[in-house]
Amino acid sequence: MRVTTVLRVALRRISSRPFQTFSVVSVIAFSSGLAVALFLAASGLRLGLVNAVAPFDIAAGVRGSPYQLVLNTVFLQDVPAGNIPADAAQRLSDDSRVDLAIPVALGDTYAGLPVVGTTSAITDVKVKGVPWLRIKEGRFWDGAFEAVVGAKAAALTGLRPGDIFRTTHGSIGGEEHGTPFKVVGVCHSVHGPYDRAILVDIASVWAEHDHGGDGHESESGGEVTAMLIRPRSYADAYGLLASYQRDQSCQVVFPAQTAVRLFSIIGQGEEFLRAVVRSVAVCTLLTTILILYWSGASRRDERELLHILGVPHGALAAISWLEGTMLLSSGVALGWIIGRAGVAAAFGLLGNATAIEPTIPLSAGEISIPAALLAAGSIGAFFTALEHTSDRQP
Amino acid sequence: MTEIKGDAEKIPSIWQISGESPPRPLLEISSIRKDYRQPDGSNMTALRLGPLTAYPGEAISVTGPSGSGKTTLLRMLAAITKPTFGEIRFAGQDIARLGNAEAAWRAVSVGYIFQDINLLPDFSVLENLMLASEISHVPVKAAESRASSLLTRLGLDGRKDSRPAKLSIGERQRAAVARAVIHRPPMILADEPTASLDAENARVVIRMLTELCAERRALLIVATHDDAVRRALPRTVKIGSEAAL
Ligand SMILES: Nc1ncnc2c1ncn2[C@@H]1O[C@H](COP(=O)(O)OP(=O)(O)OP(=O)(O)O)[C@@H](O)[C@H]1O
Numbered sequence: 001m002r003v004t005t006v007l008r009v010a011l012r013r014i015s016s017r018p019f020q021t022f023s024v025v026s027v028i029a030f031s032s033g034l035a036v037a038l039f040l041a042a043s044g045l046r047l048g049l050v051n052a053v054a055p056f057d058i059a060a061g062v063r064g065s066p067y068q069l070v071l072n073t074v075f076l077q078d079v080p081a082g083n084i085p086a087d088a089a090q091r092l093s094d095d096s097r098v099d100l101a102i103p104v105a106l107g108d109t110y111a112g113l114p115v116v117g118t119t120s121a122i123t124d125v126k127v128k129g130v131p132w133l134r135i136k137e138g139r140f141w142d143g144a145f146e147a148v149v150g151a152k153a154a155a156l157t158g159l160r161p162g163d164i165f166r167t168t169h170g171s172i173g174g175e176e177h178g179t180p181f182k183v184v185g186v187c188h189s190v191h192g193p194y195d196r197a198i199l200v201d202i203a204s205v206w207a208e209h210d211h212g213g214d215g216h217e218s219e220s221g222g223e224v225t226a227m228l229i230r231p232r233s234y235a236d237a238y239g240l241l242a243s244y245q246r247d248q249s250c251q252v253v254f255p256a257q258t259a260v261r262l263f264s265i266i267g268q269g270e271e272f273l274r275a276v277v278r279s280v281a282v283c284t285l286l287t288t289i290l291i292l293y294w295s296g297a298s299r300r301d302e303r304e305l306l307h308i309l310g311v312p313h314g315a316l317a318a319i320s321w322l323e324g325t326m327l328l329s330s331g332v333a334l335g336w337i338i339g340r341a342g343v344a345a346a347f348g349l350l351g352n353a354t355a356i357e358p359t360i361p362l363s364a365g366e367i368s369i370p371a372a373l374l375a376a377g378s379i380g381a382f383f384t385a386l387e388h389t390s391d392r393q394p
Numbered sequence: 395m396t397e398i399k400g401d402a403e404k405i406p407s408i409w410q411i412s413g414e415s416p417p418r419p420l421l422e423i424s425s426i427r428k429d430y431r432q433p434d435g436s437n438m439t440a441l442r443l444g445p446l447t448a449y450p451g452e453a454i455s456v457t458g459p460s461g462s463g464k465t466t467l468l469r470m471l472a473a474i475t476k477p478t479f480g481e482i483r484f485a486g487q488d489i490a491r492l493g494n495a496e497a498a499w500r501a502v503s504v505g506y507i508f509q510d511i512n513l514l515p516d517f518s519v520l521e522n523l524m525l526a527s528e529i530s531h532v533p534v535k536a537a538e539s540r541a542s543s544l545l546t547r548l549g550l551d552g553r554k555d556s557r558p559a560k561l562s563i564g565e566r567q568r569a570a571v572a573r574a575v576i577h578r579p580p581m582i583l584a585d586e587p588t589a590s591l592d593a594e595n596a597r598v599v600i601r602m603l604t605e606l607c608a609e610r611r612a613l614l615i616v617a618t619h620d621d622a623v624r625r626a627l628p629r630t631v632k633i634g635s636e637a638a639l
């Protein structure tokens with residue numbers, strides 16, 4: 001029997017039962033889509049996290065919780081813990097093991113968005129050799145009371161080069177500072193928390209707090225909330241960590257390590273999701289095989305007829321296998337699209353609200369889900385086909 | 395009409411009486427037996443049959459009570475299953491030795507009709523005929539012209555594009571006749587082809603089958619309960635208790 005005949009019979013079986021085909025393909029699509037979506041959600045959040053942490057090798061801040069330090073400096077969340085004295089900051093900047101030291105002064109906001117006082121050193125940060133913070137519109141500041149706005153911050157506030165704004169001490173509801181800032185530039189997206197930041201010259205922050213004389217315990221001349229540090233080498237990084245182990249004024253942490261630990265505290269989230277993804281995939285597979293088994297079992301008469309017409313058992317098995325594999329592959333392909341589109345839409349909805357920006361680039365892990373389903377499913381279809389063709393009378 | 399009780403060879407063949415040189419037999423069955431293994435491990439004999447010879451163009455009914463082995467016999471003749479003992483020769487060849495060529499042999503040598511499901515439900519009547527022709531290697535052009543003349547003869551012209559489920563039972567069995575003869579097999583096996591039909595439809599189906607087989611000198615073997623069918627066919631083989639050896 002010719003291959004085209006086998007294919008035609010299998011295709012006809014699928015096309016002549018639109019309702020059955022639709023429901024089978026839907027079941028496979030939704031369950032495999034769920035597996036893909038869960039995987040993408042988990043890996044997307046992790047990638048967002050990795051992206052957020054990537055620019056900063058080392059963070060140094062006042063002694064206390066390393067989590068708070070990383071939340072403050074890398075994710076621009078939570079209330080700053082306190083300041084490190086000017087001399088300690090200076091000592092860090094002068095350390096021979098430090099390649100780049102970026103001071104950050106946190107605590108002020110504009111429209112609920114973090115105002116980050118820093119220096120132009122922040123434009124020297126590179127991720128994988130590529131400049132991290134790039135200006136999209138306007139220029140970087142070169143004077144006091146000039147500001148550069150992150151991509152999401154610009155979108156949320158509508159601030160454009162030339163606009164004037166006043167910062168607030170603390171978060172919303174705090175007291176407004178006197179001197180207005182002038183926006184001089186807008187950044188490209190860094191796909192991380194700094195997209196929500198408004199960057200200003202740290203000297204302006206100091207000036208604001210000094211001459212305000214407001215008596216707050218806040219940044220004044222030379223004090224910084226934290227230092228973001230690029231070491232000269234791995235060895236220097238560990239050297240810094242070791243020498244600040246017992247320092248009274250300062251703690252030094254690796255944000256990547258701290259972030260991973262922080263997120264593993266939140267319920268072993270990813271491990272759990274992975275287990276769920278695997279279970280969903282196994283359920284999809286079992287459902288598919290069950291469906292194929294039953295739809296095949298209901299066609300015993302047709303197989304008997306084809307066999308008596310002179311179709312050999314091999315071709316009968318090929319028809320069942322093709323039918324199953326075609327249903328499976330259309331379901332899995334559809335599921336992949338649904339899963340990906342669903343997660344992309346969900347992440348899009350989260351939009352500007354989140355600190356980290358989850359991304360879902362195509363990965364081997366993602367492809368492995370539909371690929372494994374297809375492989376295991378077509379093997380399952382093969383065995384169901386064999387089972388069915390051997391149920392004839394002896 | 396000759397009635398053969400189990401042992402066909404005891405009755406002189408028409409060729410022996412007439413003295414003409416006989417044509418070669420199409421089917422030669424030695425004494426055969428088919429055993430099935432029971433779930434408890436013992437063997438159960440489903441069929442015993444004495445020697446039987448059949449010639450091209452003959453029309454034979456196989457009768458016997460339910461469970462006597464009529465279906466089993468037809469399945470053995472179609473090489474779907476093999477006798478436990480004995481030999482079935484078709485055109486001189488032992489069909490038990492076909493091995494892997496069994497399905498291909500059946501595709502060209504046998505036309506088979508079941509009591510009910512004879513057509514693939516997802517294909518129209520015409521498509522069923524074309525598919526059967528394709529499996530039996532009938533060229534498309536020939537298949538098309540045979541299908542159209544068969545459908546006309548069987549009164550199915552208006553139904554050729556219908557799915558089997560839309561046909562009456564009588565129409566379905568007539569379509570089954572067309573499907574079984576379209577590749578012009580030398581042997582047609584029909585297992586209770588009229589069991590679901592009323593007397594009139596049964597008469598039509600048997601008449602068409604005998605006519606079509608006679609035209610092509612095909613051997614027709616019909617397993618049946620129906621006395622009218624038995625009387626309509628010139629030769630009868632009785633199996634089961636009535637013919638117990
Ligand atoms: N595959 C099988 N395995 C075991 N026993 C079988 C098998 N096929 C048939 N039999 C048995 O063989 C005997 C003959 O069965 P068969 O179907 O040939 O009878 P039949 O004459 O066609 O009966 P009916 O007139 O009811 O169709 C029955 O007792 C049946 O149970």
Ligand SMILES: [Mg+2]
Binds near residue numbers: 466
């Ligand atoms: Mg029977």
